[in-house]
Amino acid sequence: MLRRVTGRTVERIERRGKHILMRLDGGLTLHTHLKMTGNLYAIPDRRLAPANARVILELDDDRAVIFEDSRALGRMEAVRSQSLDRLLGGELGPEPLSGEFTVESLWLASRRSKQPAKLFLMDQRRVAGLGNIYAAEALFRSRISPRKRMSGISRERIGSLHEAIVGVLNEALESACRAYAGPGEFSEAEDFPLAVYGREGEPCLECSQFIRRITQGGRSTYYCPACQR
């Protein structure tokens, strides 16, 4: 598959949700999803490529692009841009930090969804790019129970949910930038302080009630049973 990218020019690099798109000439796109443990970065000298690299893309100067993925859940594939864009266009919701993600659009989508709030937020067709951690944090901030059926949430709460999503993502982006320590390297304390995620049994920062962990859609959800209704 990577044979198809040899000799191509990278025209530009884009991102849609959690998808990284390297646009190549000839209508091809090198499509990468990092999943949990993937890492993608450029190094100034291809001879410095780490031994555990899954993919090494040698550029025409000395540099190289490295794709690492310790748990191997990530994907990198070369596909026709046209079919990829059609796929992502249909499967991905609005970019949460763009103008198309508004209180109104979230409100409208919420009206026709019976999904529990947590699963709604994790559903990439609803909002692009929200994962387990930030979905839980956004729900905590807007005081919505992760189990709450989406269509049953008030207009006012949807407003604060929208605000919470944007706020959480902006803070996450900020801390990621702060933690950036060179190509492929991030310092400790990568995340901003998390209020609920990973804090099962610890006291809620707002009310001291113990944070609870439940399973939704096969994944852990953390929330405060007192603050979130």
Added chain:
DNA sequence: ACATTATCCTGCACGC
């Protein structure tokens, strides 16, 4: 039509 579960894969936290 919907919801739950298995699958991919490996590092890590456990328990004995």
Added chain:
DNA sequence: TGCGTGCAGGATAATG
């Protein structure tokens, strides 16, 4: 100490 077991995660396929 060292081994084995099981779980975690995002997305999708398969099953109920």
